[in-house]
Amino acid sequence: MCGIVGYIGSDYAKEKVIDGLRRLEYRGYDSAGIAMPVSGAIQITKAVGELKNLEAKISDPAFDAPVAIGHTRWATHGKPTELNAHPHGNMDNSIAIVHNGIIENYQELREWLAEEYGIKFKSETDSEVIAHLIGLYYDGDLLDAVNKAVEEMRGAYAVAAMAAAEPDKIVAVRKDAPLVVGAGNGFNMIASDVPALLKYTRDVYFIENNETVVLTKDSVVIYDENGNEVQRDIQAVEWKADAADKAEYDHFMLKEIHEQPKVIQETLLNRLNPDDSIKLDDISMTKEDIDNFNKIYIIACGTAYHAGLVGKMVIEKMTKIPVEIDVASEFRYRDTFIDDKTLFIAISQSGETLDTLAALRDAKDRGARILSVVNAVGSSIARESHDVFYTLAGPEVAVASTKAYTTQLICMYLIGLYMGSTKGTIDKEYYDFMLKELKDLPGKVDRILLSEEKYKKLAERYHFNDHVFFIGRGLDSGVSYEGSLKLKEISYIHSFAIAAGELKHGTIALMDKDSLVVALATQDRLYEKMVSNIVEVQARGAHIIGLAKEGKTEIEKTSDEVIYIPQCADEVAPVLAVIPLQIFAYYVALEKGCNIDKPKNLAKSVTVE
Numbered sequence: 001m002c003g004i005v006g007y008i009g010s011d012y013a014k015e016k017v018i019d020g021l022r023r024l025e026y027r028g029y030d031s032a033g034i035a036m037p038v039s040g041a042i043q044i045t046k047a048v049g050e051l052k053n054l055e056a057k058i059s060d061p062a063f064d065a066p067v068a069i070g071h072t073r074w075a076t077h078g079k080p081t082e083l084n085a086h087p088h089g090n091m092d093n094s095i096a097i098v099h100n101g102i103i104e105n106y107q108e109l110r111e112w113l114a115e116e117y118g119i120k121f122k123s124e125t126d127s128e129v130i131a132h133l134i135g136l137y138y139d140g141d142l143l144d145a146v147n148k149a150v151e152e153m154r155g156a157y158a159v160a161a162m163a164a165a166e167p168d169k170i171v172a173v174r175k176d177a178p179l180v181v182g183a184g185n186g187f188n189m190i191a192s193d194v195p196a197l198l199k200y201t202r203d204v205y206f207i208e209n210n211e212t213v214v215l216t217k218d219s220v221v222i223y224d225e226n227g228n229e230v231q232r233d234i235q236a237v238e239w240k241a242d243a244a245d246k247a248e249y250d251h252f253m254l255k256e257i258h259e260q261p262k263v264i265q266e267t268l269l270n271r272l273n274p275d276d277s278i279k280l281d282d283i284s285m286t287k288e289d290i291d292n293f294n295k296i297y298i299i300a301c302g303t304a305y306h307a308g309l310v311g312k313m314v315i316e317k318m319t320k321i322p323v324e325i326d327v328a329s330e331f332r333y334r335d336t337f338i339d340d341k342t343l344f345i346a347i348s349q350s351g352e353t354l355d356t357l358a359a360l361r362d363a364k365d366r367g368a369r370i371l372s373v374v375n376a377v378g379s380s381i382a383r384e385s386h387d388v389f390y391t392l393a394g395p396e397v398a399v400a401s402t403k404a405y406t407t408q409l410i411c412m413y414l415i416g417l418y419m420g421s422t423k424g425t426i427d428k429e430y431y432d433f434m435l436k437e438l439k440d441l442p443g444k445v446d447r448i449l450l451s452e453e454k455y456k457k458l459a460e461r462y463h464f465n466d467h468v469f470f471i472g473r474g475l476d477s478g479v480s481y482e483g484s485l486k487l488k489e490i491s492y493i494h495s496f497a498i499a500a501g502e503l504k505h506g507t508i509a510l511m512d513k514d515s516l517v518v519a520l521a522t523q524d525r526l527y528e529k530m531v532s533n534i535v536e537v538q539a540r541g542a543h544i545i546g547l548a549k550e551g552k553t554e555i556e557k558t559s560d561e562v563i564y565i566p567q568c569a570d571e572v573a574p575v576l577a578v579i580p581l582q583i584f585a586y587y588v589a590l591e592k593g594c595n596i597d598k599p600k601n602l603a604k605s606v607t608v609e
Contacts, residue, residue: 009187351379
């Protein structure tokens with residue numbers, strides 16, 4: 001879960017690599033480093049902490065070259081120290097590499113290299129073995145040495161390598177970790193993710209699994225795992241370079257919260273024909289296809305999993321097909337019933353979540369039809385799926401997801417409505433009603449954002465609480481999990497979500513006068529039952545923030561504070577209910593002085609198991 005950037009061209013590389021790393025800091029931010037050939041040798045410079053610490057070390061204008069590779073790290077093997085930071089070199093630094101992923105057999109490789117060749121290691125990382133392997137096999141041909149090193153490695157990796165003896169070349173290879181090449185005029189770049197390239201080019205090659213690529217300033221040559229040259233068309237990325245800037249906002253998270261009305265509208269309206277029928281991009285799913293499905297699996301991790309919790313209930317209601325949902329890391333080890341009558345829906349913001357990707361491959365091997373919902377165009381999950389339905393959220397930089405989640409919800413509604421109307425399990429009246437509810441969401445989200453000052457005051461009042469509980473019923477239960485995750489991710493407060501009906505089965509034992517309970521009550525048919533659950537925790541002395549639709553004022557009798565969302569259908573309430581929870585989490589973290597966009601121990605794209 002690290003960021004890789006490389007540049008080779010006619011200009012100096014340092015500024016471009018550092019700028020690219022800055023745009024990838026959401027992928028890792030406990031240390032950073034850069035390597036470049038200087039006076040016939042490779043100069044490696046590293047620093048712990050924020051990227052500015054590295055910049056200070058390389059501020060000398062004389063320290064530059066027309067080729068460089070850089071890295072921003074999120075520690076997996078070894079503590080965040082300067083020695084463990086990337087790039088890593090072999091013993092004489094004639095080879096330098098940067099690596100994203102995990103080398104599973106690094107320990108045995110490390111022992112073999114030490115015992116057989118007397119190699120001394122400087123770091124605790126798995127990545128350092130890659131540099132020594134390439135150095136061991138290097139005889140003047142970097143591509144050949146990289147290929148031989150890869151034969152020894154097991155695991156997931158995106159690696160970029162350079163050799164002091166070949167300063168006009170970068171060689172990179174990928175397996176189960178993202179890698180993209182940016183093509184320019186007189187230069188080429190490589191990166192873990194598209195935002196690193198947008199300032200310089202929007203023409204990209206997405207490198208596939210088990211492919212190797214050789215970059216010079218004038219050429220990009222891609223090879224498959226058998227060494228055959230691959231011909232691939234350039235793809236144009238439509239994201240704008242300034243989409244990954246904070247603009248006038250203090251944090252990316254706040255900017256992305258405020259972008260939600262726009263991205264919800266774009267994700268929805270771009271999928272509607274003039275007659276309001278739904279087009280699922282280029283997906284062809286006929287009535288016969290849908291009738292063939294006897295089960296649907298939704299698989300995801302983290303925030304995407306919470307979108308799937310809502311999606312399960314919505315799609316089941318609209319299609320009358322059983323839907324199961326599981327976290328990808330657990331799904332892979334279950335004895336699941338998957339065959340050619342299964343629709344497998346994978347949800348991932350980055351499209352690179354390794355657990356989700358592995359589950360997808362397993363389901364695909366067993367005959368399931370794969371439909372992925374992703375935000376990153378050309379990502380691994382997108383490329384390995386039969387069908388792709390893109391959220392149109394644009395770049396999401398803050399580690400804590402906001403706009404990606406709400407656009408994933410919109411995709412769930414569109415998939416459910418499309419399948420239900422095609423299958424005939426929902427009638428035109430319900431279809432038209434739901435479509436109107438969806439079209440009204442951007443304006444209603446705007447109304448909620450106008451109340452931002454209220455959520456800020458709630459944060460000022462309650463940011464001292466050490467334990468916060470989120471409760472809800474039905475669709476509110478899934479939103480509770482997301483609200484809880486947002487708070488714990490960025491404020492480090494212990495937060496716990498549970499279906500409200502389960503409180504009396506153990507969790508209510510934790511409730512006392514020091515507890516804060518956020519109680520969601522947006523589901524009309526469950527409102528009275530939810531109020532009863534609030535009374536239960538009120539009786540234990542807990543402080544309660546209630547969240548309900550406008551007009552449901554009875555909740556004020558049992559809550560210390562109440563947040564109201566605009567009136568809406570129960571089905572779409574999750575989109576509106578989550579917005580106040582996102583803003584509340586943001587201001588709690590602000591009150592506590594936390595690093596909101598880059599919370600400790602977390603990374604945006606989880607490309608390791």
